[in-house]
Amino acid sequence: MFDFRPVLHIIGVILCLLAAAMLVPAAVDALQANGQWPAFIASGGITLVAGLGLVLGTRCDAPKALSIRQAYLAAGMGWLVPSLFAALPFFFGSTALSGIDAFFEATSGLTTTGSTVITNLDHMPAGLLLWRGLLQWLGGIGIVVMAIAVLPVLNVGGMQMFRVEVLSARDRAAPRAARIASTLIATYVGLTALMALTLWLAGMNRLDAVVHAMSTIATGGFSNHDASMAFFDSATMDFIVFCGMVLGGMPFMAFFTLAQGDWRRVTHDQQLRWYLGLMLLSGLAITLWLIDVHHYGIWTALRHGMFTVASVMTGTGLTTVDYDGWAGMPLAILFLLTFVGGCAGSTASGIKVFRFQLLFANAVVQIRQLLRPHAVMVPSFNTKPIPKDVLTSVMGFIFVYALSFAVLSMMLALLGLDFVTALSAAASALSNVGPGLGELIGPGGSFAELPDLAKLFLAAGMLFGRLEMVILLVICVPSFWKD
Numbered sequence: 001m002f003d004f005r006p007v008l009h010i011i012g013v014i015l016c017l018l019a020a021a022m023l024v025p026a027a028v029d030a031l032q033a034n035g036q037w038p039a040f041i042a043s044g045g046i047t048l049v050a051g052l053g054l055v056l057g058t059r060c061d062a063p064k065a066l067s068i069r070q071a072y073l074a075a076g077m078g079w080l081v082p083s084l085f086a087a088l089p090f091f092f093g094s095t096a097l098s099g100i101d102a103f104f105e106a107t108s109g110l111t112t113t114g115s116t117v118i119t120n121l122d123h124m125p126a127g128l129l130l131w132r133g134l135l136q137w138l139g140g141i142g143i144v145v146m147a148i149a150v151l152p153v154l155n156v157g158g159m160q161m162f163r164v165e166v167l168s169a170r171d172r173a174a175p176r177a178a179r180i181a182s183t184l185i186a187t188y189v190g191l192t193a194l195m196a197l198t199l200w201l202a203g204m205n206r207l208d209a210v211v212h213a214m215s216t217i218a219t220g221g222f223s224n225h226d227a228s229m230a231f232f233d234s235a236t237m238d239f240i241v242f243c244g245m246v247l248g249g250m251p252f253m254a255f256f257t258l259a260q261g262d263w264r265r266v267t268h269d270q271q272l273r274w275y276l277g278l279m280l281l282s283g284l285a286i287t288l289w290l291i292d293v294h295h296y297g298i299w300t301a302l303r304h305g306m307f308t309v310a311s312v313m314t315g316t317g318l319t320t321v322d323y324d325g326w327a328g329m330p331l332a333i334l335f336l337l338t339f340v341g342g343c344a345g346s347t348a349s350g351i352k353v354f355r356f357q358l359l360f361a362n363a364v365v366q367i368r369q370l371l372r373p374h375a376v377m378v379p380s381f382n383t384k385p386i387p388k389d390v391l392t393s394v395m396g397f398i399f400v401y402a403l404s405f406a407v408l409s410m411m412l413a414l415l416g417l418d419f420v421t422a423l424s425a426a427a428s429a430l431s432n433v434g435p436g437l438g439e440l441i442g443p444g445g446s447f448a449e450l451p452d453l454a455k456l457f458l459a460a461g462m463l464f465g466r467l468e469m470v471i472l473l474v475i476c477v478p479s480f481w482k483d
Contacts, residue, residue, distance in 0.1 A: 002069065002481065004058075005060060007073050007074045009055060011077055012050075012051045012054025014078055015047050015048070015050055015051030015054065017138075018047055018082050018085060018086060018138075019051055020044075022043055022131070025040055025089070025126075025128065025130040026040035026041055026044065026127065028126055028127050028207075029125060029128075032125075034125040035125075036093050036128060037127065039089050039093040040127060042088075042092055043085070043088035043089045046085070047088065069480060071154060072154065072474050073475060075471050076467060076471050076472055079110065079111070082110060083103065083106050083463070084106075086106035086109065086135055087099070087103045089128065089131050090102035090106060093125070094125055098452075100455050101448070104447065104455045104456075104459045105118060105132070106135060107459040108434075108462060109220070110136075110139040110142075111349075111432050112136050112218045112219055112221075112315070112347060112466075113349075114318075114433070114434030115429070115434050115436075115441075115462075116446050117448040119448060120226065121223065121224055121225055121226050122224070122225050124224070129211055129224045130207065133212075133220075133222055134214065135222075136214060136220030136222055137217070137218050139218060140188070140214075140218025140219070140220065140248075141185070141188060143347050144188065144345065147159070147344060148184070148252070148253065155393060156471065157396075157397030157468050157469070157470060159468070160389075160390060183256045184252050184253075187252065187256075191244070191247060192217045195212075195240065195241075196209045196212075197209075198240050202237050203232070204237065207224065208225075211224050212229075213244070216244035216316065217247070217248050218248065218347050219248040219342070219346070220316065220317070221311070221315075221433075221435075223318060228319040228320070229241060229307075230320050235303055238303055238307050239303075241307070242306060245310045245311060245318070246276075248314055248347050248348060249310075249342030249346050249348040250275070250342070250346055251269075251272070251344060251345035251346055252345055254272065271344065271354045271382070272343065274353050275342060275343050275353045278313070278353070279306075279313055283305050283306035286305040286329075287305035289305075289328075289329055289330050290304065290305055290330075303320070304320050304321045308320070308334065309333070312334045312337045313337040314341070315338075315348050315434070317434025317435050319443040322444045324437060324438065324442035324443055324444060335424070338428065338431045339401075340356065341353070341431060349432035349433070349465060349466065350431040350433075355394045355398065357381060358379070358390065358394050359391075359395070361380060361386065365377045397470065400469045401469055404465075405426050405430055408430065408458075408461050409426040410422075412425055412457060412458075415451050415454045415457075416451070417450070423437075424436030424438060425441055425447075425450075425458060426458075428458075430464065
């Protein structure tokens, strides 16, 4: 019989942490006398009761390691259940969102998507603005942990290529794992603090600096203003946020490698080179288009072109200009970058750069094999041969991704959304990008006017994309529940 206790225990711990996080915006709101703190206290109380109930009710004297089935269920429910409770402050607060809108906003935050149904952000209470930023920041930590500790073990979409190597001796493996975890958390917190400090020094107020720092490092995209980064109209702030987005899209294990002093391994990482190279080429292409078509100055075009490419590719979604008015090549580039995403082990989303590298390496070998049929050739990644099971896993993942995009797009179109809105909304949800294309959900709009059923579909798409597709599919297979 399937033992749910370890799974429920993990969810209970997550809910307790979420309840503790609600105290932060409650305190900020109480200090500013905005009157929203009772909503956070009530939400935190409900979340804490549920979390403690699960923790105490599933406590075991001799805890065991999770089985594969328990790990899949914990990964899936560990995002869905907290999203439900994280919606409570939006439901009880002054935004007075409906249950569906509150769930959409909370899911968008925890999955670091950045799509929003809230308008008039400039006059929103500080506590709720901070809660949106906190959700994305906490979601970013969860993504890094899942990408390093969970997905490689579950062999999801080729992520087994990034299984962390620990020393074989048990007594030395635990200290190494603890060292990796502490380094990654310290890096995440340190980058967020550095971002907040530099944005504050550049002229942002404290709340804006903190929220945008959390949103940037988590590659989330929630802003405190309807105009996003265009509200500040500051090249200095744009450059700081651009650097933060680039760092957020890098593999966080690279920071651990750097902390060990192994610079050579990082600089020779093929995934990192492809990630930065693709971002640079796309940014320069759009920069040249802005100069030629919109007659921007060189520095202005470079500022908006590179920022927009980094924002879309990493799935951050912050904007300095409304690119919905662009046409032709730039929109095609941005639409394709939506699917590419950042690096494996980062807070960014999408298919991930390494999967395209693996398929490219395999395609090159196949072409060479046609010229030399009797030669033995093996595709490689970072000078290591790529196992066949990894290539099979990657091809299966991309097929599921493409099929999910097609199905979600058609479901949105059936609800009455126009072609561009349906396609871009589906791509935005699955890739956790945030804004889509078109007047309704573009950089200058919101998802508030969409039908409630469309919001539920998109929220499901956000979770589906954040959980790397396969996890939720496995849970839905009937044989998963059979002993």
